[in-house]
Amino acid sequence: MLGRIVYFLCLPSVLAAQLCKPNAAEGFKVRLSIKTALGDKAYEWNRNQRFLFQAAIAFAMSHHLDLEFNVSNVLVCDETPRVSFWFVVTSPGDPSRLVGKESVELAVRESRDRINNVLLLNDATLEFVGVLPTLVAPVKPATPPWLIVFGVVIGIVGAGIVFLLVSTVVQKKRKEKEVAEEEEDDEEAQMKRTARNEGIYNTSFSEDDRNTQM
Template sequence: MLGGILLFLLSLPTFVHGDLCEPGSRGALKVRLNIKAALGDNAYTWNSDEEYLFKAVMAFVMRSYTKNDTFQISNIVLCNSTERVSFWFVVTSPSNESHPVSYSVVEAAVRNERNRINSAFLLNDKTLEFVQIPPTLAPASQSSSSSWLIVFGVVVFVVSVAIAYLVVSGVIRHRKRLKSSEEESQNSEARMKSLDAIKNGGLHDKTILTDSLVNDSYDYTGDAYTAF
C-alpha cells in the first residue's frame, strides 16, 4: 500500500507536465527545425542530447530575461516530438511547476536571446522556427532605414552649409569690389579736380601778369610825354 502511494507521488509530476505540454495548451509553443537544409552533409542527428541542450538553453534564456536564477532544466517541458524534428514545449514557473509561464513572457525572452538560441544549434531564424513567434527581421530593416536617413540628413546638412558659405563669401567679395570701385572713382574725381584747379590757377596768373604789363607801359608813356 505504502509503495503504491510513493509510486503515485513520484509519477504525479509526469502526469502534471503531460497535461501542461499539449499542442494548443496554455503557454505551449511549437518548435520546428530544418537541420539538413542548414548544414547539409554536416547535419547532426536530433536526439535526447540535443533535447537536453535545448532545455538548458531555454533555462538560460528565461534566467537572462527575467533576472530570476531559479529557472532550471526541469522547468522546460518537451512533448510531441516528431522525426522531422518538431516538438512542443512549455516553461513552468520555478515556484509552481504545475503553473506555466505566460506566453508573452516566453515570447519576449526568446526574442531577447534569439541569436544565442540559433548559435547554440548552428541554425538561423529560418531553420530554427518558433512557430508562434515570427522571425525578428523587421527591426533590422528599420535599423537599416534609420541609418540611411541619418546618412541622408548628414549629407543634406553638409551641402546646405557649403551653399551658405558660397553665398556669404560671394556677397562679401561683391561688397569688396563695390567698395574698391567707389574708392577708385573718388580718387579719379579728386585727381580731375586737382588738374582743373591747376589749369584754372595758371590762366589766372597769366591774366594778372598781362594786365600788370599793360598798365606799367601806359604809365611810362604818360610820364615821358609830360616831361617833354
C-alpha cells in the first residue's frame, strides 16, 4: 500500500521528466535578461518567479483555446543560472499528452504583452526562441476604405459642379458688361455725329436768303 502511494506521488515528476526536456518537439526555449531590463532593480530568478511564468502561460493558453489550464499544465525543465529554460504545455484533460507547438506559439504571441508585464520584461529581454515578435491585431481604420473613396469622388464631383456654376456666372456677367460697353460706345458715337451735323454751315440756304433780299 505504501509503495502505491509513493508511486502515485512520484508519477507527476516522472511524467514531467519524460515530457519536458531540451529540444522537445513541442517545447520552447526561453531566455531572460533580467539584469539588462531592470539594472539595479533586477530580481533573482527563483521558484516564485517560475510560478509567475507558469501562471502567465496557463492564462495565455486558457485565453487562446478557451479551456481551463492550470500552473500544473506548464512544465519547466533544464533551468540554467543565466536564466534560460525549456517548457512544454500539457492537455488539461490528459496530463500525459502535450499541446501542439503551433497552438502554444499562437497563445504566447496573442498574450505576449501580458506575459512580459508579469515578469517586468519586454520582447527584447524575454525571448521565446523561435517565436515571432508580439502578434498585434491588424489595425482597422475608423472609416471604411470604400467610404473614403466615395467621399473623395463626391468631393471631386461637387468641386466640378461649383466650378461650372461659377464659370457660367462669370461669363454671363462678362458678356453683359461687353454688351453694355458696346451700347455706350454706339450712343457716344451717335451723339458725336449729331453734334457735328449741327455745326456745318449750309451755303445753299445762304444764297437763297441773299436773292430773296434783292
